[in-house]
Amino acid sequence: MSSSESRPLFAALVQAAGGLYGAARKLARMGRWSPALLLILLPVTAGAASAIDLPGAGFHPGWKPAGKARIYAAKNLYGYINGGAELFLEFGFTGLTVQRYGRGEEKLSLDLYEMVSADAALAVYLAKKGEERPVAGVTGRSTGSAWQIAVLKGRHFIQLTNLSGEESHLPAMVALLQALLASLPDEPARDWLAGMPAERIPGSELLVAGPYSLQMIYTLGEGDLLQLGGRVMGVAFERPGAEGKRTACLRVFYPDTTAARAAYAHATANLDSYLSPVYAGSDTLLFKDYKQEYGRIVRCDSTIRIELHLSQP
Amino acid sequence: MRKTRYKSMESRAEINRRDLLKLGAGIGLLLGTPTAWAQEAQKPQPPARPKTNIDDALKIPKTEHSLPGPFPGRVVQVTDPGVHKEGKVQPEVVNAMFEKGLKKLTGVNPKKSFKLFFDNKDIVGIKVNPVGPGIIATHLEVTDAVITWLTKSGLKREQIIIWDRFDYMLRDAGYTAERFPGITIAGLQTMDDDAASGKSQDNSRWLKPDGTHVSAGNFDQEVFYWADVEGDKEAPYLNQHVFDGKYSYFGKLVTQKLTRIINIPAFKNTGNGVSMATKNLGYAAICNTARLHRPLFFDVCTEVLAFPAIRDKLVLNITDALRGQYDGGPDGAAQFTYDMNSLFFATDPFALDMVCHNLLVEKRKEMKVKINEHPRYTEYLRYAERLGLGIAAPEKISHVVV
Numbered sequence: 261m262s263s264s265e266s267r268p269l270f271a272a273l274v275q276a277a278g279g280l281y282g283a284a285r286k287l288a289r290m291g292r293w294s295p296a297l298l299l300i301l302l303p304v305t306a307g308a309a310s311a312i313d314l315p316g317a318g319f320h321p322g323w324k325p326a327g328k329a330r331i332y333a334a335k336n337l338y339g340y341i342n343g344g345a346e347l348f349l350e351f352g353f354t355g356l357t358v359q360r361y362g363r364g365e366e367k368l369s370l371d372l373y374e375m376v377s378a379d380a381a382l383a384v385y386l387a388k389k390g391e392e393r394p395v396a397g398v399t400g401r402s403t404g405s406a407w408q409i410a411v412l413k414g415r416h417f418i419q420l421t422n423l424s425g426e427e428s429h430l431p432a433m434v435a436l437l438q439a440l441l442a443s444l445p446d447e448p449a450r451d452w453l454a455g456m457p458a459e460r461i462p463g464s465e466l467l468v469a470g471p472y473s474l475q476m477i478y479t480l481g482e483g484d485l486l487q488l489g490g491r492v493m494g495v496a497f498e499r500p501g502a503e504g505k506r507t508a509c510l511r512v513f514y515p516d517t518t519a520a521r522a523a524y525a526h527a528t529a530n531l532d533s534y535l536s537p538v539y540a541g542s543d544t545l546l547f548k549d550y551k552q553e554y555g556r557i558v559r560c561d562s563t564i565r566i567e568l569h570l571s572q573p
Numbered sequence: 574m575r576k577t578r579y580k581s582m583e584s585r586a587e588i589n590r591r592d593l594l595k596l597g598a599g600i601g602l603l604l605g606t607p608t609a610w611a612q613e614a615q616k617p618q619p620p621a622r623p624k625t626n627i628d629d630a631l632k633i634p635k636t637e638h639s640l641p642g643p644f645p646g647r648v649v650q651v652t653d654p655g656v657h658k659e660g661k662v663q664p665e666v667v668n669a670m671f672e673k674g675l676k677k678l679t680g681v682n683p684k685k686s687f688k689l690f691f692d693n694k695d696i697v698g699i700k701v702n703p704v705g706p707g708i709i710a711t712h713l714e715v716t717d718a719v720i721t722w723l724t725k726s727g728l729k730r731e732q733i734i735i736w737d738r739f740d741y742m743l744r745d746a747g748y749t750a751e752r753f754p755g756i757t758i759a760g761l762q763t764m765d766d767d768a769a770s771g772k773s774q775d776n777s778r779w780l781k782p783d784g785t786h787v788s789a790g791n792f793d794q795e796v797f798y799w800a801d802v803e804g805d806k807e808a809p810y811l812n813q814h815v816f817d818g819k820y821s822y823f824g825k826l827v828t829q830k831l832t833r834i835i836n837i838p839a840f841k842n843t844g845n846g847v848s849m850a851t852k853n854l855g856y857a858a859i860c861n862t863a864r865l866h867r868p869l870f871f872d873v874c875t876e877v878l879a880f881p882a883i884r885d886k887l888v889l890n891i892t893d894a895l896r897g898q899y900d901g902g903p904d905g906a907a908q909f910t911y912d913m914n915s916l917f918f919a920t921d922p923f924a925l926d927m928v929c930h931n932l933l934v935e936k937r938k939e940m941k942v943k944i945n946e947h948p949r950y951t952e953y954l955r956y957a958e959r960l961g962l963g964i965a966a967p968e969k970i971s972h973v974v975v
Contacts, residue, residue, distance in 0.1 A: 336769060336809050338863055344904055390900055390908050390942065407708060408907030421907070425707045427660070466943065475845065479947040498943075508943075534948060550948055 314359050314370070315439035320432040326362035331355060350470040350490050351383045352376030354415075360423075361436060367423040368433060370440070375415045378449035379493060383467035385412040387476060388419075392463055397434040399441055406430040411437055414447035452495040461506060464498035468510065477508055478555075478568050481532040486512055486564065487523040494564075502571045510566040517562045524559040538573060546573055623868050626799040630879040631960065638833075640884045642920025643689060646964035648928045649677045649918040651975045656895055656914050664714045667895070667916075671718040674891070674918040677975050687726035690888040691833055697723060698831035698886075699735045702839045702853050702893075703746030705905025709898040710746045711837045715891065715916065719835055720756065730755030736826060738857040739764060761824035762788035762815050762860065769812050779812050786815040792822035792860050793829065798877050804864040814861045821859040827882050834887045836922065840894035840913060840929060841902035842937075846871060846950040847930045848903040850890045850922035851957075854883055871953035878922065879962055890925050892917035899936040909942075923954045923963025924970045930954075931967075 317324035330340075334353050337345040348356075354374040361368045375381040385401065388410055392403045401412040404420075406427040411418040420437060422429050453465060468474045470488045477496050480486070488494070494512030501507040514520040528545050531537060535555065539546040545557040554570040651674040656666040672683055679686040691697065699719055701711035716735065723733060733756050737743050740760025748758050767773035779787050797820045804810060804817035811817055827834070838853035855874035856862050865873045878884060897913035898906060919925035930951055937944045954965035964970055 330767070335807065338810075338813070340769075341904055388901065388906070390906075391940065393908070404908055407910075408905075410908070421708070421905070423707045461941075464941075464943075475945055476943050478945055479949060532947075551946065 312372075312443050314357070314372070315436055319439040320435040322363040323361050323368075323432050323436070324363070326360040326367065329357050329359040331357050346472045347387060348373065348375070348384060350472045351467075352380040352469075352490060361432075363432070365424070366426060366429065368429065368436065369421045369423055370436065371419040371421070372440070373417040373419075375417060378415050378447040379452075379467070380469075381412055381415045381417045382449040382452075383469060383473065383493070384417045385410060386466050387473065388417075395434065395437075398437050402437075406433065409433055409437065411441065413441055413444045416444050452493075453497070456495065456497060456511070457499065457509070459499055461498040461500065464496075464506075466496045468494045468496060468512070477510065478566075479532055480527060480535070480557075480566075481530045483530075485527050485530055485532075487519070487526055488512065492519070492523075501569060505569060505571065507570055508566075508568040510564075510568075512564045512566075514562045514564070520559050520562045520564055524557065524564060527557060527564075548573075622872075623801040625801070625869070625872075625876055626797075627876045627879060627960075630876070630881070630884070633881050635961075636881075636885045638690075638885050638888060639881075640878065640887060640921065641923065641963040642888060644678060644920045646921055646924045646970045647678065647919060647973070648921075648925050648970060649674050649973045649975060650915055650928075651677070651918070652913075652915040654912075654914045657912050662712055662714045662895060664717060667712070667714045668718045668721065670916050671715070671722065671891075673975055674916050675722070677973060678918040678920070683722055684726055687722065691723075691726070691728070693727045695728070695732065695832045696830055697728065697733050698826065698834045699733065700834055700836045700838075700854060700857065701735060701737060701743070701746070701748060702837070703737050703739075703742040703748060704903055705839070705841070705898075706742075706746040708905030708907050709839050709841050709896060709902070709910055710905070711839055711893050712895055713747050713752065715837055715893045715895065716748075716753075719837065719891065720753070731757070733757070734759050734826070734831065736760070736831075738762060738824070738860075741766065759826055761791050761826060761857075762786070764813050769809055776808060776812070780808070786811060788815050791825055792816070793825045793827075794820075794822050796823045796828045796880070796882055797821060798823070798859050798873070798880065800865060800869060800873075802864045802868050804861045810863065814863060816861045817864075818861070821861040821865070821877075823859050823880065823882050827858050827886070831886060834883070836887055836890045838890070838892050839898075840892055840896070840915075840917075840933075841898040842900060842933055843903040844950075845945040845947070847926055847933055849892050849929050850919075850925045851875065851878060851953070852903075854878060854887065854922075858883055871950070872956065874926075875923075875953045875957040875960065875962065878957070879960055884962065887922065888920060890917075890919050890922045892925060892929055894929070897933070897936065899933055899940060900942045909940075911936075921963045923957040923965055927951060927954050927965050927967070927970060928972050 314329060332340050333355055334349060337348060337356060352375055354376055357372045359370045375384060389403045395402045395404050395409050398411060403410050406429060407422050409420045420433055422433060452467060466476060470490050471484050492512060492514055494510055496508060496510040498506045498508050514523060528540055534550045535547040537547050543559045547555050549555060554573045555568045558565045651670045653666055653670050656663055675683055675686050679689055699716060701716055703710050720733060724730060735748050735753060735756055736759045738761045740763050743758055743760055750758055765779040768776050768779060781787055792815060799820055801819060803819060804814060806817050816822060836850055836853055838849045841848050851874035855877040859877060894913040894915040894917060896910050898910045900909040917925055917929060934944060957963045958965040
């Protein structure tokens with residue numbers, strides 16, 4: 261595999277530093293951490309962005325890179341995915357490389373997102389995957405079709421879009437992804453479902469790390485109600501409920517009991533105006549929502565457990 | 574309208590949270606110790622909604638063409654599975670769907686429908702949605718059907734302008750002069766993608782020596798949406814948004830050139846809400862919008878449409894639901910798209926969005942996608958009804974399926 265253009269991301273680190281500071285400021289606004297402290301912590305979790313060679317010409321007959329790769333740091337991400345940048349930034353975003361490939365008028369667009377950790381990449385993948393339909397020939401975790409394929413590997417989330425809309429490009433798409441995946445380091449994410457109840461609905465899991473990811477599931481209030489701040493993560497999943505309905509469960513794992521207590525206190529004190537509290541104790545809050553369904557927030561040691569869409573209190 | 578003459582918006586009717594908490598505390602007393610309520614008086618309040626100049630818009634008298642138009646609350650849905658054949662859109666079926674929908678909405682034939690909305694001197698802007706080309710964008714065939722109607726009714730092609738905020742998005746989606754001969758294709762602004770991505774440090778293609786954006790002249794600094802939120806001062810923001818600060822100017826195309834607007838959004842979500850008729854204009858007729866997303870998001874879709882530049886010119890909305898996207902929006906996400914084979918017609922964009930929102934929610938449930946049905950995601954539509962711009966109450970909406 262030749263590389264038409266080496267992609268030394270470290271060369272973009274100076275540029276990315278500005279974005280990193282921007283991300284630190286955002287996180288600081290969401291929580292109570294100082295930007296300076298976050299700047300110390302973020303590179304530790306992010307590590308240095310790795311140098312990865314994007315596939316050049318020859319991965320599939322007739323296809324080759326079209327133009328130069330574009331590299332987006334955090335501060336520029338809105339320029340590429342205006343309505344979707346918040347989710348990436350919330351989970352922890354390092355950089356995006358966009359490379360188009362062409363064969364005559366036919367075009368593919370490869371978006372390679374590098375996240376700060378395998379957990380962050382998994383979080384994005386779970387948020388984007390929908391019903392998971394693995395693509396034959398793509399190694400690793402993937403879903404999609406001839407129009408668009410999403411892939412997860414280590415701390416990378418990849419989205420390959422068929423801009424021409426021709427179904428016949430699928431073999432080229434698979435070949436391109438395979439060529440790319442071979443050069444991406446693997447890194448396991450945490451097993452977020454370990455210890456979770458067995459009667460989960462398969463494929464319903466999501467990770468949350470702040471208000472943008474939480475609102476995919478539910479609105480508990482304004483802002484970062486659970487004080488996740490992009491640094492505390494939780495796992496959400498669904499379980500079969502009464503009358504064929506589903507209940508949603510969320511487990512948030514704080515670094516210690518003090519942090520969990522503070523988050524619980526913040527949540528109960530700032531509960532959304534559409535949620536009517538029914539009972540509040542020092543560690544348990546029960547509420548009724550706008551659909552006349554019940555929700556429960558329980559703090560236990562350093563964990564907050566939330567159950568939603570309950571038909572009974 | 575002068576920049577100094579904005580006024581803050583009055584408080585909008587909301588459920589009184591304190592009352593709810595008092596009620597909850599009362600119930601809580603019966604069940605246990607309501608320790609959390611003791612802190613109610615000290616608890617921090619959520620940030621106030623930023624002030625805007627909506628009052629300036631509301632002061633201007635309406636015209637006969639003002640929203641919600643002649644058919645408030647009426648939404649017509651035309652569906653024909655034959656519109657897709659072997660993965661391709663069938664133009665003749667689109668034309669038939671268009672004529673059927675227009676007739677059902679207005680009660681008269683296409684020629685008479687034309688006279689309800691236009692005269693032969695009008696300059697008609699067709700606002701398309703080019704985001705997500707190849708996956709979810711306004712179909713060229715639907716735009717063709719609209720153009721055919723207008724020209725058959727007596728409008729010349731040079732009186733028609735296909736427009737969006739960004740010129741490069743129109744190109745990517747196939748809206749070119751070659752594809753639409755004789756029709757003007759107009760983006761309100763350009764953006765240097767290389768500079769926006771950080772690939773190039775050369776700002777000369779979008780930034781003039783005097784420090785202004787090359788597209789600054791395309792925006793009307795006498796007509797603006799003001800909100801008490803600052804736009805980012807960094808170069809990438811200015812590149813994408815033309816202006817920073819607290820003013821979002823309307824495009825001159827909208828304020829000075831167009832006399833009527835036809836809106837053709839695509840059927841898609843944005844998070845838990847929809848990015849359809851009202852957002853297709855609310856975030857595209859003005860500049861400097863990224864600053865508005867977090868504090869005002871959907872309210873912008875109501876308030877921008879309250880300004881005469883839109884309110885008095887937008888005469889017809891056609892939501893292109895030949896394909897729909899129920900998740901992953903507003904960008905294209907192919908795994909969430911499906912053949913919906915429908916076109917929606919309304920003069921009232923708020924009723925239209927409410928109908929489409931509810932249909933999208935049902936689709937999300939059907940597809941087992943996570944769904945957050947919080948009322949906040951449709952509150953802007955009820956807000957529009959309170960402002961007299963449209964209908965949002967389900968019992969007042971007539972959803973006619975053909």
